[in-house]
Amino acid sequence: xxxxxxxxxxLRLLNQASLxxxxxxxxxxxxxxxxxxxxxxxxxxxLQTSSTGILAVGMTFVLLTAGVDLSVGSIMFVAAAxxxxxALAGWPLPVVLGVMIAIxxxxxxxxxxxxxxxxxxxxxxxxxxxxxxxxxxxxxxxxRAMNLPDSFYELGSAKLLGVPLPVLIFGFIVLVAHLILxxxxxxxxxxxxxxxxxxxxKAGLNPRVxxxxxxxxxxxxxxxxxxxxxxxxxxVSPGFGNNREFMAIAAAVLGGTSLFGGRGAVFPGxxxxxxxxxxxxxxxxxxxxxxYLYPLIIxxxxxxxxxxxxxxxxxxxRASRRRIFVEAPV
Amino acid sequence: MIEFQNIEKGFFGVKVLxxxxxAVKPGQTVGIxxxxxxxxxxxxxxxxxxxxxxxGHMLLGGKPYAPKSPRDAERARVAFIHQELNLFxxxxxxxxxxxxxxxxxxxxxxxxxxxxxxxxxxxLLAEVQLNRSPATPVEQLSAGEQQLVEIAKALALDAQLIIxxxxxxxxxxxxxxxxxxxxxxxxxxxxxxxxxSHSLGHVQQLCDEIVVLRDGQVVGTGSKETLPxxxxxxxxxxxEITQLFPRRETRPAPEIALxxxxxxxxxxxxxxxxxxxxGEVLGLxxxxxxxRSELARILFGLDPCASGEIVLNGESLAGLSPRERIRRGxxxxxxxRRAEGLCLEAAIADNITMVSLPQYSxxxxxxxxxxxxxxVVAKMREAVGLTASARDEQPVKTLSGGNQQKVVLxxxxxxxPKVFILDEPTRGIDVGxxxxxxxxxNELAGHGAGVxxxxxxxxxxxxxxxxxxxxxxxxxxxxxRPDEFDRERILRAALHDGSLV
Numbered sequence: 001x002x003x004x005x006x007x008x009x010x011l012r013l014l015n016q017a018s019l020x021x022x023x024x025x026x027x028x029x030x031x032x033x034x035x036x037x038x039x040x041x042x043x044x045x046x047l048q049t050s051s052t053g054i055l056a057v058g059m060t061f062v063l064l065t066a067g068v069d070l071s072v073g074s075i076m077f078v079a080a081a082x083x084x085x086x087a088l089a090g091w092p093l094p095v096v097l098g099v100m101i102a103i104x105x106x107x108x109x110x111x112x113x114x115x116x117x118x119x120x121x122x123x124x125x126x127x128x129x130x131x132x133x134x135x136x137x138x139x140x141x142x143x144r145a146m147n148l149p150d151s152f153y154e155l156g157s158a159k160l161l162g163v164p165l166p167v168l169i170f171g172f173i174v175l176v177a178h179l180i181l182x183x184x185x186x187x188x189x190x191x192x193x194x195x196x197x198x199x200x201x202k203a204g205l206n207p208r209v210x211x212x213x214x215x216x217x218x219x220x221x222x223x224x225x226x227x228x229x230x231x232x233x234x235x236v237s238p239g240f241g242n243n244r245e246f247m248a249i250a251a252a253v254l255g256g257t258s259l260f261g262g263r264g265a266v267f268p269g270x271x272x273x274x275x276x277x278x279x280x281x282x283x284x285x286x287x288x289x290x291x292y293l294y295p296l297i298i299x300x301x302x303x304x305x306x307x308x309x310x311x312x313x314x315x316x317x318r319a320s321r322r323r324i325f326v327e328a329p330v
Numbered sequence: 331m332i333e334f335q336n337i338e339k340g341f342f343g344v345k346v347l348x349x350x351x352x353a354v355k356p357g358q359t360v361g362i363x364x365x366x367x368x369x370x371x372x373x374x375x376x377x378x379x380x381x382x383x384x385x386g387h388m389l390l391g392g393k394p395y396a397p398k399s400p401r402d403a404e405r406a407r408v409a410f411i412h413q414e415l416n417l418f419x420x421x422x423x424x425x426x427x428x429x430x431x432x433x434x435x436x437x438x439x440x441x442x443x444x445x446x447x448x449x450x451x452x453x454l455l456a457e458v459q460l461n462r463s464p465a466t467p468v469e470q471l472s473a474g475e476q477q478l479v480e481i482a483k484a485l486a487l488d489a490q491l492i493i494x495x496x497x498x499x500x501x502x503x504x505x506x507x508x509x510x511x512x513x514x515x516x517x518x519x520x521x522x523x524x525x526x527s528h529s530l531g532h533v534q535q536l537c538d539e540i541v542v543l544r545d546g547q548v549v550g551t552g553s554k555e556t557l558p559x560x561x562x563x564x565x566x567x568x569x570e571i572t573q574l575f576p577r578r579e580t581r582p583a584p585e586i587a588l589x590x591x592x593x594x595x596x597x598x599x600x601x602x603x604x605x606x607x608x609g610e611v612l613g614l615x616x617x618x619x620x621x622r623s624e625l626a627r628i629l630f631g632l633d634p635c636a637s638g639e640i641v642l643n644g645e646s647l648a649g650l651s652p653r654e655r656i657r658r659g660x661x662x663x664x665x666x667r668r669a670e671g672l673c674l675e676a677a678i679a680d681n682i683t684m685v686s687l688p689q690y691s692x693x694x695x696x697x698x699x700x701x702x703x704x705x706v707v708a709k710m711r712e713a714v715g716l717t718a719s720a721r722d723e724q725p726v727k728t729l730s731g732g733n734q735q736k737v738v739l740x741x742x743x744x745x746x747p748k749v750f751i752l753d754e755p756t757r758g759i760d761v762g763x764x765x766x767x768x769x770x771x772n773e774l775a776g777h778g779a780g781v782x783x784x785x786x787x788x789x790x791x792x793x794x795x796x797x798x799x800x801x802x803x804x805x806x807x808x809x810x811r812p813d814e815f816d817r818e819r820i821l822r823a824a825l826h827d828g829s830l831v
Contacts, residue, residue, distance in 0.1 A: 185432035204401035204430040
């Protein structure tokens with residue numbers, strides 16, 4: 001049996017669609033503005049990415065099982081609302097952060113329990129918890145913006161070896177997530193469950209436990225993303241975290257994660273997707289483009305990425321079409 | 331090795347197993363045959379831990395055995411190779427083999443021992459003679475290779491009992507031979523095997539003992555000497571089938587229903603020409619991968635053809651979509667019933683009316699006339715002899731293979747096809763249902779339709795067809811008339827250019 005034939009160059013390029021897109025974006029902005037590629041700006045981009053990036057890492061776990069979590073923005077909000085109340089009541093910062101992370105875990109448990117125990121579709125469950133979480137947060141904050149103590153701000157501006165703490169947290173979470181997904185039995189079983197739930201059950205896995213844990217991980221990531229966001233702008237407004245789930249999904253999909261499960265990666269995939277979105281925003285900002293155009297331009301880039309992916313699947317399908325004989329050269 | 335004692339199981343008040351008892355000795359290969367719905371799968375699912383029995387016991391190696399999950403079965407070293415392979419295409423061979431119990435680097439380490447599983451996989455693959463790297467994603471393997479991975483997985487469990495459920499349906503004949511060679515070696519190692527199959531010839535060839543199930547009961551056991559083919563069949567159906575292939579009373583008419591004129595498509599078909607007359611059953615033989623199914627897809631308009639012409643009842647089909655070809659009276663029963671022939675989750679009635687639904691929509695809203703549908707479904711169910719116990723609203727996936735195939739036939743027959751292409755119409759269905767399919771084909775030809783029948787079973791072709799075409803490597807190599815029907819000649823044309831193999 002021969003090994004797979006070497007892929008044509010066009011296909012190999014298509015396989016790296018998001019990487020090429022990323023390079024193109026860097027090149028364009030780099031040419032348009034000299035400030036863009038300065039190390040300070042690169043670090044700035046990473047800083048701005050960290051919150052959404054952490055959210056997208058959690059989302060990747062869920063998407064890999066062919067699920068979705070629409071509630072992450074609301075989880076951020078609930079955790080921030082309760083955390084903010086506690087911080088204003090004078091609780092020490094480490095305890096506040098611990099409580100916030102625990103809230104994220106609990107919210108993930110609620111999602112996971114509904115999805116695995118009652119077998120309700122993830123889309124429906126998390127749509128419900130999304131509205132519930134938003135409502136709960138508004139009730140706690142009495143729909144008023146809350147300014148948090150300076151300790152949060154100090155967290156955001158802390159640095160280690162010149163690297164801001166939020167970027168370090170982001171990097172740490174990416175590292176742990178990458179190792180879990182690629183190296184641990186649990187991670188590989190996530191891919192198995194995402195590829196074929198019934199087959200996973202027949203293979204002796206416990207899909208319920210795996211699905212449950214995936215939503216817990218996503219909830220935890222949402223809480224951490226909330227903390228990182230607060231450390232950069234220490235105020236809880238009624239719109240805090242709103243619609244962030246879609247940014248997270250966009251980042252994961254841009255990084256090559258399939259919504260049908262079983263395909264994708266945190267690194268480089270999702271990280272690249274998250275950084276790419278932020279890079280565009282940053283570049284447009286430096287170029288003083290009208291902010292109302294941002295969504296149009298970002299949606300254009302997402303569209304191109306998805307289009308390239310569709311072209312890639314199409315080319316692959318054509319290349320793998322069954323051939324019975326090789327046409328002899330005339 | 332394993333002993334079944336009076337196993338009973340029912341679903342929704344219907345008894346599927348009515349006290350099954352038999353035993354398998356260590357190192358023995360036991361074949362289980364029976365019609366679809368005889369209870370084979372239910373019995374194997376009980377053995378594999380997918381279902382609990384209502385009553386009765388199992389003994390494994392003399393000890394009571396009552397698995398609550400597939401995992402329990404694996405712990406007891408019972409491996410189950412399902413008909414639909416249970417692999418993850420996105421994972422590597424090595425990961426598939428160790429998915430439910432990855433060895434760790436060290437006992438306390440959270441990480442998979444990558445090099446160790448690669449090395450163990452390499453040894454297992456050598457045992458099943460699969461020459462692939464352990465890191466190859468499973469989706470890159472052929473069906474036969476994937477089956478070998480399943481067997482390697484069973485070996486990794488150090489299985490003492492392996493259940494094979496219809497392992498040969500998607501294999502080429504060469505792959506089947508390789509599978510049988512490996513099974514012979516497993517037997518030498520003392521591994522007991524249960525082999526479930528509808529290809530009775532394979533069961534005869536492989537098994538030390540054969541158990542015949544009918545309606546949830548063991549109706550006969552014996553060796554291949556005491557249970558010849560005819561005896562097996564009559565035990566399975568509970569009556570003697572005097573004539574496996576029903577006689578057709580009508581003859582082909584002179585008018586041509588379908589004419590194919592030098593159709594070529596690079597890599598798939600080369601200069602294919604033939605004529606199919608009204609009322610004729612034309613057989614299409616050839617090995618798997620000879621281009622039979624690909625030709626059918628071209629005729630139906632699913633795949634393009636670079637040159638040539640296809641003429642249906644005097645009208646050229648060039649450039650027409652499958653939808654437009656269906657409207658002109660073409661029908662196509664696909665090889666893969668579950669994936670392409672049916673909407674498994676949808677109701678029986680919805681599957682039957684799927685093709686002809688527009689005929690039952692009324693008025694300017696084009697709303698479906700549900701009463702008309704109901705009566706036409708009832709008519710079709712009777713025409714194809716679908717089991718009476720199934721309700722119209724029941725999802726098709728709950729039916730046995732034979733009944734599923736009858737639903738597909740009903741769907742197409744409702745549209746009154748003028749030319750019907752059948753790709754492996756009796757694959758994986760039981761003897762009784764096969765007989766019914768043959769009867770329907772004859773009836774259809776009797777009404778003046780042309781039938782193009784693709785099949786890997788030579789008996790079926792010689793028993794049913796007016797002529798047989800043999801394909802090899804995308805070409806028609808031979809055309810055989812009934813007075814010359816000869817298995818050897820067909821095989822020779824299929825394998826090699828008329829010369830000796």
